[in-house]
Amino acid sequence: MAARVLLRAARATLPGLARGYAKKPAMKSKGKNVLKEGLKGPEVCTDPTMLATYAMGVNYFKEGPEVALKPDSEYPDWLFKIHLGPPKKLEELDPDSIEYWRRLRKYNTWHHNRLKKGKKL
Numbered sequence: 001m002a003a004r005v006l007l008r009a010a011r012a013t014l015p016g017l018a019r020g021y022a023k024k025p026a027m028k029s030k031g032k033n034v035l036k037e038g039l040k041g042p043e044v045c046t047d048p049t050m051l052a053t054y055a056m057g058v059n060y061f062k063e064g065p066e067v068a069l070k071p072d073s074e075y076p077d078w079l080f081k082i083h084l085g086p087p088k089k090l091e092e093l094d095p096d097s098i099e100y101w102r103r104l105r106k107y108n109t110w111h112h113n114r115l116k117k118g119k120k121l
Helices: 002-013 048-053 077-081 098-117
Strands: none
Touching: none
């Protein structure tokens, strides 16, 4: 009984403890045609010598120099064998590889989803 009285008193004195979803913050605008300031992205380096000698944007510390690029001999061989172009088509892959079967499953899933939507192929 005393606990109920204490809970009611606490609810009455603390109005911020309402049930339900949090309200969205109200956006105040100074005028009808005033553009809102958007988020600014990082500064983009356009200096060709800096781009050729440093890995720009790789340093995740707030302060400090950019990471310098090393000679190719200090990087592993597999790094230069990575396929950077568009993904290979199903006909270009070897049927004995796992990549072939993963791509085939993806294509079949896409095909099945299109059939479920009722769209023409």
